[in-house]
Amino acid sequence: MTGLLGSMPATIYEVAQKAGVGIGTVSRVLNNSSQISPQTRARVLQVIDKLNYQPHAMAQGLARKKSLTIAALMPFFTGHFYVELLKGIQQATARHKYDLILYSIEDLHDKDFYLKRALQQRRVDGVLLVSLPLSDAYAKEFQRRKLPLVLVDTSHADFDSFTVNNQSGAHAAVQHLIRLGHKRLAMITGHRESKPAQLRYTGFRRALAEAGIKLPEGLLISSDTLSGESITLNDGFNKETGYRAMQKLLQLNGIRPTAVFVASDIQALGAMQAMQESGLRVPEDMALVGFDDIELAEYVGLTTIKQPMFQMGQRAVERLMALINDPNSPRQHRRIETELIIRDSCGAKKEIKHKH
Amino acid sequence: MTGLLGSMPATIYEVAQKAGVGIGTVSRVLNNSSQISPQTRARVLQVIDKLNYQPHAMAQGLARKKSLTIAALMPFFTGHFYVELLKGIQQATARHKYDLILYSIEDLHDKDFYLKRALQQRRVDGVLLVSLPLSDAYAKEFQRRKLPLVLVDTSHADFDSFTVNNQSGAHAAVQHLIRLGHKRLAMITGHRESKPAQLRYTGFRRALAEAGIKLPEGLLISSDTLSGESITLNDGFNKETGYRAMQKLLQLNGIRPTAVFVASDIQALGAMQAMQESGLRVPEDMALVGFDDIELAEYVGLTTIKQPMFQMGQRAVERLMALINDPNSPRQHRRIETELIIRDSCGAKKEIKHKH
DNA sequence: AGCCGCTTTGGAAGCCCTTCCATTTAGGAA
DNA sequence: TTCCTAAATGGAAGGGCTTCCAAAGCGGCT
Structure with missing residues (x-):
């Protein structure tokens, strides 16, 4: 046998x-x-x-100068966002009969090391770079050697990229609040240097402008204007900054906003906690819309903007495969559109009930 | 240049x-x-x-008959549990200068296909099989060829495995409730065929027995004794079964338990919802302890049993490396101990407050 | 000078494929 | 039958490494 x-x-x-x-x-x-x-x-x-x-895949690879393998480099932080993305990537990769080598980048210094390893040692046929900046030196290398590269949740003028349309997402969130009749809006966001934070802010401004609403002094609160322990971390999207920002908003007694767009769900949770401690209810005393659709959002009934990460992962791989088959295929920069998930925190559901 | x-x-x-x-x-x-x-x-x-x-890794691999690569096959379901595990696996793999090929098994039929692919095409040096049963045919193959294999969250007599000590975890949870003074305990669990469900039940019984407490009729509710839409899914650990099980418990008016051990957090959430709808408070009217420590558990203050998945992933890889270096190393079956996370739902915190 | 036994070095063979070129074969046309 | 073309086939070369064996270098001895 x-x-x-x-x-x-x-x-x-x-x-x-x-x-x-x-x-x-x-x-x-x-x-x-x-x-x-x-x-x-x-x-x-x-x-x-x-x-x-x-x-034998290695013998084939050696002879063909192809590995039927792609590499994904990603920071392995938070839950949902990356899990969904990885699922999408994995599924599409398998569908193309490719294998996926996963590199988790915990320190930005490791990035180039693993890039080099993937390219030069493993000879992967293509690379997916997720949420990580592409250094110029490597950008040149990729171009010179025409190596297929797709950027996900990050971007670079010379390479294909898939990013979430932060701006239109924020715009949709704010527009939703405005349609519900709010005229006095505030925004809580992350660090001003954070790219997503900037884009979400732009979307916010645009929605206000379109509705002819002005943003009074003090109703925009960025993480880096606060003080506290975890304030300086990463992009400023964390519970504590949300909590502190809301406290600050609540101190502005006279001109308290009726609705707040919070640029990340995790901050929204902190904000809700601050409201609760002040005896305020959501959405009655203040309506809230978040961004991200983290797992907890559903549980607490937070209206938010969902990023279709699974789909984004799939599409990024599809694009990478196209590049592998034709390295000269023209650059594409795709913005993935978000989805507004209406739950309780914006007050829309109650309003509907009133009408009936 | x-x-x-x-x-x-x-x-x-x-x-x-x-x-x-x-x-x-x-x-x-x-x-x-x-x-x-x-x-x-x-x-x-x-x-x-x-x-x-x-x-060139492929040339090296071909000459050395080694790939410096391991494969992890895992079902890609839920969040936390697998993300943490994957993090641990990835980190330890990188530390050993190995690369990780990730196969996501969505359909059990794919399992053998990918196993074969990993072994025969990719010639990986070792395999991590996560939460998936090992078929006998492959068990024999692995043995005959002395291929390093480590099972995670699943087990087989002839191979190394790392599993969570479900029994002692459940035991700790229940013992905790008993120490808080509860004498009338109930348990909500998944399908009776589910291995984890069984082990958690055993831990529950053991804790009761040690305290000389009997389990009255009707205070053990398994998912498969209920009726409803999502009841038959997987292992029976889902929100709906928790919800229905709690409803059932609440109908037993005379002999309502004062504390319930719920074999999974997700069911505990369903149970809490059922209680809330009946106007009952946790832990005042009924204390609850869950199992898993999902992300939501912290948010709702659910006391629960945490499984150290990150560590488990790391240790599984360490073991796999040991096997790669010495394929004759004797089998080891490790049970990873869990941790009791005390939050609000068990009432322990309130009790402490009372004492002061 | 000649010899011995190390240490150090060179490179052929082999790992298992793909690919290309040469060769064989078959089928038609003349 | 003979010759030509196209289709089908065999297998050498090559891809980039490791490993093993043979050979060279070297220092100290006699």
Whole structure:
């Protein structure tokens, strides 16, 4: 009995010998080459089946100068966002019969090390760079060697990228609040240097401008204007900044806003906590809309902007495959549109109930 | 200018030539072979550095019959549990200078396909099988060929495994409730066929027995004894089963328990909802302890049992590396101990307050 | 000078494929 | 039958490494 895998996996030579053909012929069968007579093909396939033969990927890779492998470099932080993204990436990769090597970048210094490793040692056929900046030196390398690269949740003028449309997402969120009748709006956001924070702010301003609403002094609160322990972390999107920002808003007694757009759900949770501690209710005393659609958002009934990460992962891989097949394919910068998820915190549901 | 990666990556031949040595010597330097004179080594290293040379992993793999790659097969379901596990796996893999190929198994039928692919095509040096059953046919293959395999969150007599100690976790949860003075306890759990559900039940019984407490009729509710839409899904751990189970408990008016051990957090959330709808408070009217420590648990203040998945992922990889280095190393079955996370739902915190 | 035994080095063979070129074979046309 | 063309096939070369064996270098001995 040969066993499922063969005691020592068979090689193309054994297949050729048992089938009474040359190795070239076996290779041609394996690669669906055109010039093979149906009988020979059948005979070879039969032997392949009997020996349970599968080609050795490394030998194939060496000969073909292709690895049928792509690498994804991503920071492994938070939950939902990356899990969904990874799911999408993994699924699409498998569908194309490619394998995925995953590199988790915990320190930005490691990035170039792993890039080099993926490219030069592993000879991956393409790279997915997620949420990480592309250094100029590597940008040049990728271009010079025409290596397929797709950026996800980050961007660079010279390479394909998929990013969430932060601006239109924020715009939709704010527009929603305005339609619900709010005229006095505030915004809580992350650090001013954070790109997503900037874009979400732009969307906010645009929605206000379109409705002819002005943003009074003090109704925009960025994380870096606050003080506290976890304030300086990352992009400023965390619970504490949300909490402190809301406290600050609540101190502006006279001109308290009736609705707040919070640029991240996690901050929105902090904000809700601050309101609760002041005895205020959401949305009655103040309506809230967040951004991200984290897992908790559903639980607490937070209206928010959902980013379709699964789909984004899939599409990024599709694009990468296209680039692998045609490295000269023109650049594409895709903005993935977000979705407004209406729950309780914006007050829309109550309003509907009133009307009936 | 050579560029970061070399216009076409250098080979060992170029290095040898520029350094004025033979390829064997370069190879020896690369692999830290002993018999090399310091001067030669220095010269070769210098050229390697200048050419930015890195060995071609596929050529190395082919020659060495080793890939410096491991594969992880896992179902990609839920959040926290797998994300943490994957983080641990990824980190430990990188520390050993191995690369990780990730296979997501969405359909059990795919499992053997990907196993075969990993083993026979990719020639990975070891496999991590997560939360998936090992079929007998493959078990034999792994044994015969002495292929390093480590099971995570699943087990098989003949292979190394890392599992959460469900029983002692449940025991700790229930013991905690008993220490808080509860004498009338109930349990809500998943399907009776689910292995974790069974083990958690055993832990529950053991804690009761040790305290001399009997479990009255009707105070154990398994998902498969309920009716409803999502009831039959997977292992029975979902919100709806928790909700229905609690409803059922609440109908037993006379003998309502004072505390409930819920075998999964997600069910505990459903149970809390049912209580809330009946106007009951947690923990005043009924204390609750869950299992899993999902993200929401912290938010709602659910006392629960935390499974240290990150650590488990790391340890599984460590073990796999040990097996790669010594395939005859004796089997080990490790049970990872859980941690009791005390929050509000068990009433312990209030009790402490009372005392002061 | 000649010899011995290390240490150090060079490079052929081998790992398992793909691909290309040469060769064989079959089928038609003359 | 003979010759020509196209289809089918065999297998050498090559891809970049490791490893092993043979050979060279070296220092100290006699």
